[in-house]
Amino acid sequence: MSFDVLQEKIIAKKNPTVAGLDAKPEYVPEHIRKVSYEKYGQTLLGAADAIWEFNKGLIDALYDVVPAVKPQAAYYERLGWAGMALMEKTIRYAHEKGLYVIADIKRGDIGSTAEAYSDAWLGATKVGDVLCEGFNADCVTLNGYMGSDSVNPFLKTCKERDKSVFVLVKTSNPGSGELQNVPAGADDTVYGLMAELIEKWGAGTEGKYGYTMAGAVAGATHPDELKQIRARMPHTFLLVPGYGAQGGTAEDVQYAFQANGHGAIVNSSRGIMCAWQKTGKDGLDYQQAARNAAIAMRDDIARFTTIA
Template identity: 35%
Template sequence: MAQEGGQVLTAPGPFGDRLAAAVAARRSQIVLGLDPDPARLWPAASASPGTDAGGHARTPAGAAAAAVEAHCRAVIDAVADAVVAIKPQLACFERLGAPGRAALGRTVEHAQAAGLLVIADAKRGDIDVSARAYAQSLLGVTPSPFGDIPGLGADAMTASPYMGVDTIGPLLDVGRPAGAGVFVLVRTSNPGAADFEELELANGGRLWEEVARRVAALGDSGDAGGIADVGAVVGATAPQHVERLRELMPRTPFLLPGVGAQGGRVEDLAPAFAPGPAGGLITASRSIVQAGEGAQAAAAARAEAERLRELAWGLA
C-alpha cells in the first residue's frame, strides 16, 4: 500500500483522490518508467555480488535480478524528490523468472517507502476469471483456505480493453476497495497505434474515440466531481489528439508515455491538465534513466526529472 510523505495510507480513499493529493503534495506529475535491461544498468548495480545473502552462488537469473533491483533502487533514490510515481514494466522483471518477480516486489516496496505511487505497467486484458486473478496479483489479495495471499500492492495498473468492457470490471471490483486505479489503453504512443486505434467506425469517428467514451463512463470521480479512478493511456507522441480526448474524458487522468526517447514533448500536452494538476501524468523512462553515464548517471537523471517536473507544473 502506498505511502505519502513517509506515512502509510492505512485507510485508502478513491484512487482519483489519492492521486490528486499525491500530485499536490509532491508538486510533480512526473512518472518514472522503469524498464530495466540487465545489459544496460548503472555501474554500481552491474557490480552487484554474484552470491546471495547466504553466500551461495546465484543462478544467472538470480544474479541478473539482484543487479536489476540494485539499479532500480538507485534510480528511485536519485529522482524520488522530483517524481510522483514509478511505472515498472512488468515484462522486464518477469523475464528473469521467479527472482525477477521477487526483485519487482522489493522495488515496489522501496518506491512506496519513498512516498511514491506505483503504476504496474501490465497491459492485462482477459475474460472475467483471468482479469480478477490479474487484479488480485497486482492490486489486491487472493482469498484462499490457507489465508489471504497478498499481491504486488501496486496503486494502479494498465489494462487493454480490446476484449471488451467486461474485462475491465473485475479489475475495478478488486482495485476499488484497495483504493487502486486502472489506466486503460486508449490512444497509445507506438507508431503501430494507427493500425487499429485510428480505424474509422461504421457510425463515424475512430476506434480510440469510442474507447475513450467507454473509459469515461467507467470512471468514478466521487461526489465532489474530482479526478476519476479509471484513467487513460494517451500517447504523448500524438499530441494532436489530446484536446479531443480531453473533451471525451473530462475527469479522466491521462497517463502520457512517449516523452523523451520516443519524441513526445511536454510542451504539447497542455490540454491534458484541464481538470487540474493531476489530470496528466508525464511518463519518462529512458530520457531520465539514460540521461548520463558512469559516475554522473544519478545526477543527470535527477536533473532531467527536475527539468520535466518544472515544464509540466508550469502547464498545469
Template identity: 35%
Template sequence: MSSTAGATGPVSFGARLQAAVAEHGPLLAGVDPHAGLLAQWELPDSPAGLATFSRAVLDAVDGQVAAIKPQSAFYERHGSRGLAVLEELLAGARERGILTILDVKRGDIGSTIGAYAEAYLRPGAPLEADAITASPFLGAGSLDPAVDLALEHGKGVFLLALTSNPEGHGVQHAIAADGTSVALGVARHAEERGGGDGSVWGSVGLVVGATVGDAYRRLGLDAAAPSVPLLAPGFGAQGAGIAELADVFGESAGHVLVSVSRGLLAAGPSVEDLRVRAKDLQADYS
C-alpha cells in the same frame, strides 16, 4: 500515500494521484531496467543487477515525482528471482508513500482478468500496486472485474486508448459499431466507471501517447472523459517535449502524467545525479 480512510472506505486512487501531482508535479518516473541500461550502469543483466538498479531509482525519486511506473516485463524476463525484485520495489515504494503504476498491460475476460486484478490490486498481494495498465481491446467492458476490484480498494486502472506505436492507429482509430472510434469508446468507459467529477480525478485513467498529434482532441476523447487522469508516454527520448502538453492535450494538460524513463535513467547510476535530473525534469514540465 495510503489508500486507507477509516469507516468511510478507502480514498480513491484518483484523489490520491491528484494530490500527489499537486504536491510534487506531473513527472512519472518509468523504471525500465532493460539490458542496455543495466550495461550502461555497469550492472549485470541479472536479478542482482535489477535489485541494485531498482533501489537506486527509488532512492533518487523519493519526494521528487508523483509516482513511479515499473515495467513488469523487464523483471519477468528474469523469472521468479526477477519478480522477487519487483515485489521488493513495490513494497519499498509503498513504505515511502510513493504511488506505483505497474505497467503490465493485461487484457482478458471473466475470471482470468479478475485473477490478474487479484495479483496486482488486492491489498496484501505480493505484487500489490496502486494501479495497473490494461488493454481494453477485447472490449472495454471486459476489464470491469479489474475495475471493480480497483474501485473497491482505492486502486486504479489505466486503459490503453491512443498509443504512440504506428500499429495502434489501425485499431484505435477504427470506427466501431456505434459509429465512433474505438478509442472514443474506451474513453467514455473510463469516464463512466472512474468515479471522478468536476473537482476530483477518476480512478480509471487513459494511456495516451504524447506523440499522437491531434488525435486525442480530434477524436473527441477530451470532451468524452474530462475527469480522467492521462498517462502519457513519449516524452524525452521518444521526441515529445513541453510543447506537446498543450499541442496534444489542450485544456486536459493539467491531467497529464508526464512519463519519462530513458531521459531520467540515463543520468544514473549516481543517485545524486538521478535526483538532480528528476528535479530538472519536474521543473521543465510543472
C-alpha cells in the same frame, strides 16, 4: 478515492510526472553489475540483483522529486521468477518512500481471469483461510479490447482497496493507428469508441478531484488526438507515455491536462534511468544524473502547464 491520492502527491510536489523503472540490465552502470555478477554469475538472478541495487538507488534519488514510479512488467518477466521477486521488492521499497506505484502490465482477459490478474496486482489471493497480498501496486494499465467484463473485476478491487487503473485509448507507438484510428461507429474512430467506453465504465466512481477510477492511456506523440481525448473524457485521469525518447515534448503534453493543470501524469523512463549515459562518468553519478533529469523534466513541463 480514485485518483485522489495520486493527484494530491502531484500537487504536493508540483510535478505531474512518473519515472519509469524499466528493469533492463543494460541500463545499470557497470560498477553495480560487476558486484552482482561476481555474486551470482551472469544469470537471471545476477541481473535481478544488479537491477535491485539500481532501482533502490533511483528511488532514493527521486522520491522527493517525483510523485510516482512505473515499473514495466515486461522487463521484470524477462528475468523469470527472479524478476518477479524483484518487482515485488521494488514496489515495496517505493511504497516505503511514499511513492505511488503504477504497474505497467497492460493486462486484459475474460472475467474470471481478469479477477485473478486483479488479485495479483491490486488485491490479494485467498490461500486456505488466509488473504495473501501479491504485487500490491496502487494502479495498473489495462487493455480494454475484450470489453467491460475484462475491466470490471479490476474496478471492483479498486473500490475495495482504493486503487485505480489506466485503460489504453490511443498509444504512443508508430503502429498505434493501424487499428485505433480506423473509422468506426457513427463518425468516430476505434480509439474514440474506447474513450467513450472508459468514461462509461468509470461513471460513478469520481473522487474529490472529479476523476473516476478508470483512467486512460493517451500518448504524447499524437498531440491533436491527445487534445481531442482530453475534451471527450472530462472525468478521466490520463497517463501520457511518449515524452522524451519517443519524441513527445512539453508543448505536446500540455493538452493532456485540464485548465487547472490536473488530470494527467506524464511518463519518462529512459530519459531518467539512462541520464548517466550522457554525463561521461561511467554511471558513478547515476543517482545525481537521474535526479537532475527528473527536475529538468518537471521544469520543462511547467513551462506550459501550471498546477493549481
